[in-house]
Amino acid sequence: MPVPMLDLVAQNVVVKQKVLDGLSALTDRCTFVLGENVAGLETDMVSYSASKFAVGMSSGTDALLVALMALDVGHGDEVILPSFTFFATGGVVTRLGAVPVFVDIDPVTFNATPQAIEAAITTRTKAIMPVHLFGQLADMPKIMRIADSKGIPVIEDACQSLGAKGWGKNAGQFGQLTGCSFYPTKNLGAFGDAGITLIRDEEALAQKARRLRAHGMEPVYVHHEVGINGRLDEFQALVLRAKLPFLEGWHKGRRKNAAWYIQRMQALSQDDLQLPVEVVPDGRHIYNQFTVRVKRGRRNELQAHLKARGIGSAIFYPISLHQQPCFEYLGYKKGCLPETERASEEVLSLPVYPEMTEAMLEEVAKSVMEFFE
Ligand SMILES: Cc1ncc(COP(=O)(O)O)c(C=O)c1O
Structure with missing residues (x-):
């Protein structure tokens, strides 16, 4: 599917x-x-x-x-x-x-x-x-x-x-x-x-x-x-x-899907894949993106694996701002913001929109888990 x-x-x-x-x-x-x-x-x-x-x-x-x-x-x-x-x-x-x-950024959030x-x-x-x-x-x-x-x-x-x-x-x-x-x-x-x-x-x-x-x-x-x-x-x-009355329901749907993924994929080793973590006290993450970290340099390989199965994913963001050609004049050197640079190499966002069915979530999770078997 x-x-x-x-x-x-x-x-x-x-x-x-x-x-x-x-x-x-x-x-x-x-x-x-x-x-x-x-x-x-x-x-x-x-x-x-x-x-x-x-x-x-x-x-x-x-x-x-x-x-x-x-x-x-x-x-x-x-x-x-x-x-x-x-x-x-x-x-x-x-x-x-x-x-x-x-x-630089916090590696978890x-x-x-x-x-x-x-x-x-x-x-x-x-x-x-x-x-x-x-x-x-x-x-x-x-x-x-x-x-x-x-x-x-x-x-x-x-x-x-x-x-x-x-x-x-x-x-x-x-x-x-x-x-x-x-x-x-x-x-x-x-x-x-x-x-x-x-x-x-x-x-x-x-x-x-x-x-x-x-x-x-x-x-x-x-x-x-x-x-x-x-x-x-x-x-x-x-x-x-017209959309605003539905927004709270959509946030809820995204949170439910995120919780479902986290439960389903928790058996994966942290050395392979890190799932999102909610750290804010009294907080609500609204999951505009469900972003995982793919370890051991395998992010692009996982994305290709998902693509071959018809599963969409996205990389936000493959090149951080201090490494953009237009900001070269500012003089940031490779390695100066290590967590940022690592994130650019490891992040992958998976579909999490609220209209997804459980069968769709399962298709995504199963394909990710299969990749690491
Ligand atoms: C973090 C962040 N800042 C700024 C923007 C700019 O918003 P817009 O695309 O509506 O101009 C976006 C939108 O993609 C964003 O994700």
């Missing part, structure tokens, strides 16, 4: 009619950008995340970019972030003329460690950007303690982790600002690009983010800052609002 890495058709069935009705109304209304659905989504996201303000954006990348701009990050400033992340986390820093300072972050702080550090990778929170209480003690603001990259919880809080309730993505592969995905910037509590930051989204304009044709066009489409917002 083939098992794709992700099947959005199965998910979209439940919202199709609502989306089509919404599109029909939108076609008549013709408010295509920043209308009532965007405003509604922002209100929904304030309730969902329990952060105080939410500003809809055209993508997760723009949500992070605007967060940095709202903090006046600019030329020569340093921003600390993990190297083991999607490119956008580092790209937005460089776009502003600032310097990304890459730090794949998230930047508070110790590495603390060691990277200099007088030029303007912001810290931890990433909640794959759906599990970074160690935010420790990171916030370090950042607060130095007066450095924190931007959470929750592009993979809207709905993740820990230490009695949600993703988006720790840092001053948070960027979330609604790219179609996320637990809550649009029918195209979309994102949102969450603002923990400061109204002035929310107003600035709102302005920056539309070229720094307020009121019309008066520009206070040079912003961007980060506006969110009404159509994407209506899709997201």
Whole structure:
């Protein structure tokens, strides 16, 4: 039985009619950008995340970019972030003329460690950007303690982790600002690009983010800052609002599938394969990805084995940011972030989407176990 890495058709069935009705109304209304659905989504996201303000954006990348701009990050400033992340986390820093300072990760969670972050702080550090990778929170209480003690603001990259919880809080309730993505592969995905910037509590930051989204304009044709066009489409917002009532169920489905895999594959030796571990107290990993580590240099071989059986998998991420050609000028040498580099060689993400049946999970688990026999 083939098992794709992700099947959005199965998910979209439940919202199709609502989306089509919404599109029909939108076609008549013709408010295509920043209308009532965007405003509604922002209100929904304030309730969902329990952060105080939410500003809809055209993508997760723009949500992070605007967060940095709202903090006046600019030329020569340093921003600390993990190297083991999607490119956008580092790209937005460089776009502003600032310097990304890459730090190493915890080998179990794949998230930047508070110790590495603390060691990277200099007088030029303007912001810290931890990433909640794959759906599990970074160690935010420790990171916030370090950042607060130095007066450095924190931007959470929750592009993979809207709905993740820990230490009695949600993703988006720790840092001053948070960027979330609604790219179609996320637990809550649009029918195209979309994102949102969450603002923990400061109204002035929310107003600035709102302005920056539309070229720094307020009121019309008066520009206070040079912003961007980060506006969110009404159509994407209506899709997201149609999907939102299902999101908690989808998180639950992913968690159930992850628990099933962990139980089924626990007999495998740690020397062959390491399963994900949930380490956050009082936490909720939302498993945007179910990422294992394949040991003994056999990751690509396992991926080929699965592919031959029609099973999808993905490598997030084969090249970490400090090893990207475009960041060569920063001078990071091979071996300088050892856990990051090891993770790039070992990680493999397996299908975990909530619509998977037990037979599909079994097909994946059986094929993985067979490989190590
Ligand atoms: C960790 C991380 N940061 C940033 C982004 C950028 O989000 P988007 O693709 O919506 O621009 C993503 C999305 O893939 C991501 O996974």
